[in-house]
Amino acid sequence: MNKLFLKTNELCEYCNIGRTKFYEFQNQWISCGRDLSEMGRISFGGKRETPLWDVKLFIKWLYEWKVNKPAKYIEEVHNQKIAVAVVKHVQRKVK
Numbered sequence: 001m002n003k004l005f006l007k008t009n010e011l012c013e014y015c016n017i018g019r020t021k022f023y024e025f026q027n028q029w030i031s032c033g034r035d036l037s038e039m040g041r042i043s044f045g046g047k048r049e050t051p052l053w054d055v056k057l058f059i060k061w062l063y064e065w066k067v068n069k070p071a072k073y074i075e076e077v078h079n080q081k082i083a084v085a086v087v088k089h090v091q092r093k094v095k
Contacts, residue, residue: 005042005052014055016089021082025066059090 003010012019029039040057043049066083069076 005054007050007052011053011055011058014090014093015058015086017082017086021079025062025079029065055090059087063087 006014008022009019011017012022026036026039029036036051037043039061040054042052042054044052062083066079067087069080071077071080
C-alpha cells in the first residue's frame with residue numbers, strides 16, 4: 001500500500017471487511033459517545049467531503065477495542081472473530 005489515507009471503500013477492500021460490519025463498528029463507537037477520529041477517520045473540510053481513513057490507526061483501534069476486549073455476548077464474540085480475521089489479513093499483506 002502506497003497511500004497514506006484511504007477512502008471508506010478502499011479501506012474496506014484493503015482490510016477485507018464488509019461495509020455493513022464497518023459501519024456497524026462506527027455506529028457502536030458513536031453510540032458510546034466517542035469520536036470517529038479515534039478510529040482513524042480524517043476530515044479535511046466540511047461534511048460534504050469524502051472522509052479518509054488512516055489504515056494504521058484503524059487497525060490499532062480494531063486491535064485495542066475489538067480484539068483485546070473481553071466479549072460477554074454472542075454478538076461481541078462474533079465481532080471479535082471478525083476483528084481478528086481483519087488484523088491477520090492486514091498483517092499478511094504487510095509482510
